[in-house]
Amino acid sequence: MSDTSGVQDKPKHLKHYFVDSDQQFEASKMGMWVFLVTEILFFGGLFAAYIVYRSWYPELYIQASTELDTFWGTVNTAVLIGSSLTVAMAIRSAQLNQIKGLITNLWITISLAFVFMVIKFFEYTHKFDKGILPGEYYTYEGLAHEKANIFFSIYYMMTGLHGIHVIIGIGLMLFLVYKAKKGVFSSEYYTPVEITGLYWHLVDVIWIFLFPLLYLID
Amino acid sequence: MSGHHISSAKFLWGIGSALFFLTFITVAASWVHFPSPWNIVVAIGIASVKALIVVAFFMNLWWDSKFNSMLFVMSLIFFLLLIGITLLDTLFRVDPVPSF
Numbered sequence: 001m002s003d004t005s006g007v008q009d010k011p012k013h014l015k016h017y018f019v020d021s022d023q024q025f026e027a028s029k030m031g032m033w034v035f036l037v038t039e040i041l042f043f044g045g046l047f048a049a050y051i052v053y054r055s056w057y058p059e060l061y062i063q064a065s066t067e068l069d070t071f072w073g074t075v076n077t078a079v080l081i082g083s084s085l086t087v088a089m090a091i092r093s094a095q096l097n098q099i100k101g102l103i104t105n106l107w108i109t110i111s112l113a114f115v116f117m118v119i120k121f122f123e124y125t126h127k128f129d130k131g132i133l134p135g136e137y138y139t140y141e142g143l144a145h146e147k148a149n150i151f152f153s154i155y156y157m158m159t160g161l162h163g164i165h166v167i168i169g170i171g172l173m174l175f176l177v178y179k180a181k182k183g184v185f186s187s188e189y190y191t192p193v194e195i196t197g198l199y200w201h202l203v204d205v206i207w208i209f210l211f212p213l214l215y216l217i218d
Numbered sequence: 219m220s221g222h223h224i225s226s227a228k229f230l231w232g233i234g235s236a237l238f239f240l241t242f243i244t245v246a247a248s249w250v251h252f253p254s255p256w257n258i259v260v261a262i263g264i265a266s267v268k269a270l271i272v273v274a275f276f277m278n279l280w281w282d283s284k285f286n287s288m289l290f291v292m293s294l295i296f297f298l299l300l301i302g303i304t305l306l307d308t309l310f311r312v313d314p315v316p317s318f
Contacts, residue, residue: 025222026283033286037293044297051301052308070245077241085234088225088276095224201277205269211241212261216248 013189025191032195036202043206046158050213053154057147064143064151065217067132069123073215076119077207083112084204087197094190099180102193106177109200113170120163127152158210165203172196223281233275240268 011021018024054061086109093101131139134156138149176193179185185193244264252260274280279287 030283030286030289033289037289040293040297041300044293044300047297048301048304052304055305055309070248074241074245078238081234081237081241084237084272084276085230088230088233089227092225092227092230095222198277201272204276205272208268208272209262209265212244212248212265216244216261217257 011188013184013191021188025194028191028195029198032198036198039202043158043161046154046161047209047213050154050158053150057145057150060145060147060151061217063145064148064155065214067127067143067152068155068215070215072119072123073211076116077211079112079116079119080204080207083109083116084201086112087200091190091193091197094185094193095187097187099183099185102185102190103177103180106173106180110170110173110177113166113173116166117163117170120159155214158214162203162206162210165206169196169200169203172199223278225275225278229275233271236271237268240264240271244268 014021014024018027086105090102090105090109093099093105127133130142132152133139134153135149138152140148173196176185176196179192244261247260247264248257251257273290279290
């Protein structure tokens with residue numbers, strides 16, 4: 001029979017195929033980074049489309065971006081950076097075994113993500129009302145450029161995919177709150193918090209590039 | 219658990235404040251109206267600094283295993299490859315795109 005000593009002090013979260021908690025944590029984190037690489041390349045395709053069309057129609061981008069409201073873009077950037085900060089604080093709380101702090105920080109993050117989506121909703125509906133829709137549905141007359149719909153197709157694809165990521169992030173963090181309330185997390189085990197944090201920061205990084213590229217063109 | 223980096227609250231707020239400040243700088247830079255290529259260079263430059271700060275200090279790559287940093291750098295290299303090879307085509311077409 002194999003050695004069974006040490007079975008009692010094996011923590012509940014530890015899968016049998018890992019040597020110890022640290023190895024399991026490092027493996028999860030590395031797996032998440034591999035996923036983030038695919039995310040960067042996923043958005044990378046859209047950034048490539050942005051760059052190609054901007055090199056073809058530079059004047060279109062300058063005209064069309066005047067339709068985007070820099071003020072609300074800036075507010076949303078600040079909201080997302082704030083939510084990145086609270087996620088980092090949530091991870092710190094988990095590391096220090098402060099589960100109440102973890103839940104509070106997660107709720108603040110969820111609220112900020114929600115604020116982001118509400119602002120995005122009003123930005124979108126304002127454009128829809130004017131007939132600024134992607135592709136062939138574009139009917140707005142206010143821009144004197146025959147390819148004006150191209151900028152907004154790219155705008156909707158990039159901010160839309162980003163928005164879907166924000167919504168998924170809200171779902172993930174609600175799940176974390178549920179788990180934290182059940183007492184799953186501690187300073188010994190907070191891997192899902194760390195992993196979701198990495199995801200959330202990447203969503204923030206994508207927006208950090210979307211904001212100047214879409215809103216801040218003269 | 220041993221070996222996990224725990225940032226102090228003060229440090230995290232410092233990083234957050236730096237990011238808020240740089241956001242203000244990007245917006246302010248867009249009011250200056252730099253001449254054509256430079257407005258993009260400045261905007262992307264500041265965004266890159268912000269992204270690096272987030273990746274290094276919020277995503278903890280600064281203290282993390284070098285392997286994860288390598289993964290991240292590889293994604294950037296392949297992204298640049300994607301753009302580079304695409305532009306080698308699209309920038310040098312005689313007739314850009316017929317209908318779209």
